Amino acid sequence: MELAIQAEGLRKRYGDHEALSGVDLAVPTGSVLGVLGPNGAGKTTTVRILATLLEPDAGSARVAGYDVVRQRKEVQRAIGLTGQYAAVDEQLTGSENLRMVGMLQRLTRPRAKQRAAELLERFRLTDAADKPAGTYSGGMRRRLDLAVSLVAGPSVLFLDEPTTGLDPASRIDLWAMIREQVAAGVTVLLTTQYLEEADQLADRIAVVDSGRVIAEGSPDELKRTVGGERLEVGLADPAQRGAAAAALSRALGAVPLADDTGGLLRVQLTAGLNDIADAAVALRACGVAVTEFAVRRPSLDDVFLSLTGHAPADPAGAPAEDPDGGQATEPAGVRVEERSAA
Structure with missing residues (x-):
């Protein structure tokens, strides 16, 4: 089994707080791993390490076959990243945002223009291509943000709470676009506070709490751990x-x-x-x-409550801060780890 993402023993500390205390992940190529956990559990810190935005204090990770510390440039060329909030330039038009990113990723000017047109059409933004991104609705801005992350045709896509704040219709719309990428062979690591989202999109789910993976399995496998009907x-x-x-x-x-x-x-x-x-x-x-x-039937809410001891956070609420200053969004069969009292 070829792995697009592999992490072993990732650790990260901020002062007296250990944000990650030995995270292990294995994501097969072309699949979706949903990462669930309460605010401050370490989800965003994990994504930032895998996306080369942070270095781990210990452990190792490979993305698309490259080491995230020793081969940062190669990893960056292989991945796309969409955070919790749209990161597009509101003063630029949708087309300008995409062309700019293409140029930064060393596409030729004609190729960047062509790629922008392709993505605008795929994400149904052609009619708004020449309007400033600041005039877009929330759903349109999230679609543009996802399009930006795909300009270079990444093989691995990190989605850190991509549908936070969207209305149900826009969320379902974005789910369909994510499925299109997976069908094309892209590997996705998705963090989310919407348990329904993980149920809809993920092949496997890792539940993170207190800086480590405490359970892993398919949605149905995890549900069976809390009983039947x-x-x-x-x-x-x-x-x-x-x-x-x-x-x-x-x-x-x-x-x-x-x-x-x-x-x-x-x-x-x-x-x-x-x-x-x-x-x-x-x-x-x-x-x-x-x-x-x-x-x-048991739901992922039941699984979350059983494993972490409390209900999922309200995704509509303001996310808590990670210690690193970012926003917290944070194999066959089920793996459940026993947590110590510490």
């Missing part, structure tokens, strides 16, 4: 919680858990449709009225 029963009268819980426990052989209000019970299913039928019969037999009766 569960039945959620909404009670018309929370006072019937005791009767409902007893009925479900007898029928399914599992102890239901109640939410904070006591109006919703959750119980694990082990026998699929048979469990559902038994639960319905048991509740009806004891006269419990329900407002909701639904089967839920």
Whole structure:
């Protein structure tokens, strides 16, 4: 298996704070690795090291076959990088931004112009090509930012929370464009606070917390670590919680858990449709009225909560600061590491 990104034991310290404490990653060529973790977990620091913007204190990494410390120029020629916020020059037009980047990456003037036209068409920005980027909508600016990162035709693309602040329609639009790059053979490392985004795009997911990878696997593999399907029963009268819980426990052989209000019970299913039928019969037999009766699969939110001990941050909120001064955005089967109390 050819690896486009490989990191072993990456460490980075800022004063008394250890931002990375031994990150290991392996990303096969042409795949998408989603990197999840709470703010300050080390996601952005990892991306900055892999993109040669920072040097690690220890460990090693190779991107597109090149060492990120000893072969920085080769790595830079092989990668594209899109950060949390659009980095285009607002005074320049969309076309000028792309042509400028092409020239900086040593394309000839005619080739830079041609490449700009190609990308403007691909990202549906041709009609706005001669307008200042500062007049673009948020979605248009993010599309332009992604186009800028593709000017040189990179084989590896780093996307650090690329859809932060976008409306749902623009986010889905950008997802489609990312999929196009992957279909063309580009390898993508994606950090995101949107768990749905990782579920949609990633072949594998690495969960980062306290500066290291604490779990890794496909989305489905990670979901299975927190259990299978569960039945959620909404009670018309929370006072019937005791009767409902007893009925479900007898029928399914599992102890239901109640939410904070006591109006919703959750119980694990082990026998699929048979469990559902038994639960319905048991509740009806004891006269419990329900407002909701639904089967839920574990989500990445459940995985995140189980592994890190808290829910994901609100992506719409302001990101916390990484100690390095940047914005925190921060193999077969599942790998889960036990964390020490420290």
